[in-house]
Amino acid sequence: MRVLVIYCHPVPDSFCAALRDAVLEALGEAGHETRLLDLYAIGFDPVMGCAERRAYNEPGNPHPMPEQAEHLKWAEAMVFVYPTWWYGLPAMLKGWLDRVWTPEITFDIPTGPGPIRPKMTHVRKLGIVTTCGAPRWWTHVVGHPGRRTLARGMRALFHKRCRTVFMAHYLMDVSTPDSRAAFLSRVRRKMAAF
Numbered sequence: 264m265r266v267l268v269i270y271c272h273p274v275p276d277s278f279c280a281a282l283r284d285a286v287l288e289a290l291g292e293a294g295h296e297t298r299l300l301d302l303y304a305i306g307f308d309p310v311m312g313c314a315e316r317r318a319y320n321e322p323g324n325p326h327p328m329p330e331q332a333e334h335l336k337w338a339e340a341m342v343f344v345y346p347t348w349w350y351g352l353p354a355m356l357k358g359w360l361d362r363v364w365t366p367e368i369t370f371d372i373p374t375g376p377g378p379i380r381p382k383m384t385h386v387r388k389l390g391i392v393t394t395c396g397a398p399r400w401w402t403h404v405v406g407h408p409g410r411r412t413l414a415r416g417m418r419a420l421f422h423k424r425c426r427t428v429f430m431a432h433y434l435m436d437v438s439t440p441d442s443r444a445a446f447l448s449r450v451r452r453k454m455a456a457f
Contacts, residue, residue: 264339264340266342266388266457267334268290268300270283270300270345271343271355272344278394281443282450285447289450289457290454307355307358311361315362319365322366331359332363335368335369338386340386340388344392350395367382369382370382386420386422386425387425387426389418390427391414391430393431393432395435402433410429410431414427
């Protein structure tokens with residue numbers, strides 16, 4: 264399976280980097296073809312300008328980032344690896360969604376009343392690996408916005424039977440070497456079975 268790994272963290276030696284490496288290693292050992300998209304390493308610009316926004320819903324406009332659109336077309340599965348900041352996605356990752364997941368590539372806007380139509384139905388698996396400073400119970404109280412964005416909102420554009428795996432290391436700010444090692448082990452196991 265072709266798996267696009269979308270990684271978002273500015274610190275090269277962060278725990279998220281260790282998670283990224285564990286994901287890639289386990290997927291590779293399981294026989295998947297992987298492609299890493301490291302948003303900070305490529306210097307992705309998350310800011311959508313005025314002209315780009317005006318053209319966003321206009322049919323027939325060329326994609327503002329064709330090389331990024333090609334990643335979406337290539338993928339049969341996606342794994343997002345990122346830190347949860349203020350209960351949601353980092354601005355860099357949210358900007359990637361805003362700028363790359365455009366109409367005509369990821370969904371069709373209906374001409375009349377009705378929901379959008381998904382165009383990412385070739386994606387059959389979604390993985391989410393994140394860290395979170397808050398405890399699990401509080402993250403759920405505030406609605407787990409990052410998880411909802413990806414596992415509900417973006418997943419709705421995928422195949423109807425798309426399987427989702429979500430893993431979070433909560434209380435990251437007070438994590439221990441043991442808690443991090445246990446989480447890395449869990450990530451490796453889940454990705455090996457992905």
